[in-house]
Amino acid sequence: MKIYLIALLVFSSLFTKGQPFIQLKKVSNKDSVESGMAIIYGLFVQRLGFSSGGFPQEIRIIKLDTKEMFSLRVKATFTSAKENIFSFHIPPGEYAILYYWWTESKWYGGKTFTEPVYKLYVASEVDGKLKSGEITLKDLENFKFSVQPNTLNYVGTWNFDKERVKFEDDKMNLDEKLKSDYKKLHFDNAISTFPY
Secondary structure, eight states: OOOHHHHHHHHHHHHHOOOOOOOOOBTTTTTOOOTTOOEEEEEEEEEEEGGGGTTOOEEEEETTTTTTTEEEEOOOOOOOOOOOEEEEOOOOEEEEEEEEEEEEEEEEEEEEEEOOOOOOSSSSHHHHHHHHSOOOOOOOOEEEEOOOTEEEEEEEEEEEEESSSSEEEOOOHHHHHHEEEEEEEGGGEEEEEEOO
């Protein structure tokens, strides 16, 4: 009986449809801006330091015109640095930031969180405010940013160290760190396009 139940579950899962996240390709130090594409780069400040336990962390975004969902690995596996530089090839368009996906290290492994990101509200407040009628779903606005084709785009320092996220400008310092490693990218010509 168990084998039939397992076979049924496996078979039915083949026809289950979900929206997959497309992992954006990281920019290597030999890359340039690909024709018809764009590059975004910035600095990510994670929620956890050493207690991240070397688990990866991601930001999930959606391309507004096509509804394709993308994942930006803003903290690599097996690193515990509080601040991490990120750079990705990305199709041009307008994007909204949906989720911060992170794992907190526990003695038994890790506890994973998929935290929605809103402009005016922190995720832990939203359910209570919706239930009380203080806000409606229309009040939950996401941060957005846009990139044009064939461009290099500085998207800022993404401070996710607290639940209320913020985006700051530290382009000059980050550009200086990157110029010696990324010879084919012209950081002085990069467009600043912060999430708004």
